Amino acid sequence: MLSFSTLWPALGCAGALVAFLLGYRLMRGSAGEYLDAADLILLKEERRREAAGRLTPLERLAGRLVPRVRRLIGAGGVRYLQRQVDYAGRPVGVTVDGLLRKMLWWLLLLLPVGVLLIIGGLAVVLPLLPVVAVFLPLGRIAGTARRRQESIDRDLPDFLDILAVTVNAGIAFRAAMSRVSDRFDGPLQGEMRLTLDQLAHGASLRVAFASMERRSGSQAMHSFVSAFLQAEELGAPLAETLNQIAFDMRRESAQRIRRRAAQTAPRVTLVTSLVLVPAVLIMVGVGLLIGTGLDLGEILKTFS
Secondary structure (H helix, E strand, O other): OOOHHHHHHHHHHHHHHHHHHHHHHHHHOOHHHOOOHHHHHHHHHHHHHHHHHOOOHHHHHHHHHHHHHHHHHHHHHHHHHHHHHHHOOOOOOOOHHHHHHHHHHHHHHOHHHHHHHHHOOOHHHOOHHHHHHHHHHHHHHHHHHHHHHHHHHHHHHHHHHHHHHHHHOOOOHHHHHHHHHOOOOOHHHHHHHHHHHHHHOOOOHHHHHHHHHHHHOOHHHHHHHHHHHHHHHHOOOHHHHHHHHHHHHHHHHHHHHHHHHHHHHHHHHHHHHHHHHHHHHHHHHHHHHHHHOOOHHHHHHHHO
């Protein structure tokens, strides 16, 4: 039997081990797994304050100009930027104001280049600087949005096939959608989870699925939502509808791949014509000159 002098050190070691394991789990996990909504809001606010303290003077200056740029581009421009952020999956820390600040940061950074262009007599190139400042941050968001849409287009047919089998097994639609979502990763799971949360908080089926279609920006998602809502209103069998939608999506995906392959052939031909053909002609010409032993100096003298 353990004595009093050895019991407490043993309990202390056991407690330290448990605390280490719990801390390691929290470190490797996501904040959303162990914080409620209020704590997450406070965490984001604290991170925002920390980021504000680390801004460079140029970034602070760009941030002061953001409200004026928002008024300049109007509501339509703000909606366009918000759509791009939504299509990209609303990355952490990426907002419309953040995009505008990044664009202004690039514009301020390129101002010395504009002064050098004016001094060098190349003022005609100045309109390219705002274009570069806009498309550098916007191109990154657009690339993320494109990869996200391709991921949704790729995973959605398989999702619908499994969902149809699950519904056929007698499980309710929302429960089946939640269960099948757990089998997938990436953007599709996030959109389905958000849609289920909207349904659980009282949103109608049409509103929730229309919001999912608007956020994703995916053509496959548009086809799925349109066909699903139409079948829901007409009372068509759900499993058959899902199977038909998945079949149509795979056919459209095959057509898109064929169109991309057809567009690739002219690009390859253009690259071949601009790079390989001149190189081959130079090699042939040099080989002929060396083989025939012509003296270019003598030939040029006859024309001088």
